[in-house]
Amino acid sequence: MYSQCILILGFITTLTYSLSSNCFFLPNLALNGGTYDEFPATEIKSCCIRCAKDPCCIAYTFDKVKGRCYMKSAITDSQKSSSVTSGLKANSHGGQGSMLRHIKITGGTASSVKLQNSEECQQYCTAYGIFSWSPPEQPEERNGDCSCMTRISNIEYSFGSKSAIFPNSELDRK
Structure with a gap:
């Protein structure tokens, strides 16, 4: 019974963190370098959620035209591009x-x-x-x-x- 309570408490803590975490969006800015994964996505929030759960991820770029999200473990530089929105992982101040x-x-x-x-x-x-x-x-x-x-x-x-x-x-x- 005690271990079940700890498990439930841990789940609630994780859920609370993920619900209170922010996505920091950078419209029209493509982050270059450090791409370690990509996947199809219909909206940038999918990128933010996946990045928040992945310890390797520090940022992501969502390409609206291609419908893809590019996960970043590093950033070399950035460039302006009207077809993308990038985001930074909320990793400080309790996800804020x-x-x-x-x-x-x-x-x-x-x-x-x-x-x-x-x-x-x-x-x-x-x-x-x-x-x-x-x-x-x-x-x-x-x-x-x-x-x-x-x-x-x-x-x-x-x-x-x-x-x-x-x-x-x-x-x-x-």
Whole structure:
């Protein structure tokens, strides 16, 4: 009886997490690189649900014309394309945010400042909903580049960078 209660409690916890998790959609933006799986899909929500359940997945791209979803374990860069919508896995803040390592986000920069680390950048950018921090380019520099944004226009691989979408951001969430 005790083990059945634990099993049921575990199921409820998993169900609650999946019901409260967000999908972060990036309209007209194709994510390149890192495709490890693809499948037929009629809507992007299928991509989001499958990515949320897969520990390898960090993002996905849905091609409306081909009716296919491309699961991503890495991102090299992105490009504009009217036939696709991409998405980022909600992996932080209890399924309400997305944290990306070695990824630089650009677009709609509302504020830029030099800060020592990504934690300082995240705190500085809280009101904007999106941040991207890159380490110093030169060894003698102490501070990296911190950008606060309200929208995303490009995503690319950048070793040492850290980016995130916070809860309650203006980004299109479904």
